[in-house]
Amino acid sequence: MHNVIVTGGSRGLGLCIARRLSAEGYRAIVIARQMSDQLAGTMAHAEQFRPGSLHFVPFDLCDLQNIPNLVKTLHNTAGPIYGLVNNAAMGLDGALAMMPNAQIERLILLNTISPIVLTKYVVRHMMADGGGRVVNVASILGFTGYSGLSVYGATKASMIGFTRSLAREVGTLGINVNAIAPGFMDTDMTQSLESEHREKVARRSALGRFAEVEDVAGAIEFLLGPKSKNITGTVLTVDAGATA
């Protein structure tokens, strides 16, 4: 079984990715701070039908100091790491002029610095083990913008820049690096958006609806699988045509 680390796999998109990977024959290693009821249920189901295909490792990804140790332990216990899905992020909103600096720092720490540092240590193993796949979860906000989400948007745009350069850096070592840019999806992160606003966002998309976490998880599975072996350094948009 290929090991794939899925950060933020306890809820929302990450949980859907982990569930899908476990069903498709991978061993998904979920990282989040806390176990959720949904993840516990998914793990119990996976254990019944595909034993060993879903693992949970509690870890706070803002704890940069311990990332090297986390990766070392994962590699020692699970074996070679085939894939890394940098999905964990927070979506704090607010007008930049009013946003406390501590909040700006926290957003950039979790959404940008942490995935870059985690990727650094995982990629070192991938180089030694003969290759791998990295998928960075960005957002269409990284190229469109949305009032009140300037810092979040900056972090998501940074994932795209990171993807393009790293793909060039590690391509000859057999490592593919891609980004995925989802549009609005109904998860905990977007619960605060009022229904009127949601309807407006959905109406404006080419397909008149939202993309769902399953659609994005499917695209990520494609970027991890054999059919995308010659795809690297790209950004795959899954937004029901919101940016079409």
Ligand SMILES: NC(=O)c1ccc[n+]([C@@H]2O[C@H](COP(=O)([O-])OP(=O)(O)OC[C@H]3O[C@@H](n4cnc5c(N)ncnc54)[C@H](OP(=O)(O)O)[C@@H]3O)[C@@H](O)[C@H]2O)c1
């Ligand atoms: N929802 C959308 O509309 C949308 C659109 C475009 C892109 N995205 C992107 O999609 C990804 C997933 O979003 P989502 O909507 O599924 O988010 P979500 O429902 O808020 O889930 C976030 C996940 O990240 C984990 N997490 C948060 N802080 C963490 C930390 N410090 N250390 C470890 N894990 C942490 C959470 O678990 P714990 O709290 O237990 O740690 C949870 O599993 C993000 O990268 C987001 O930017 C989302």
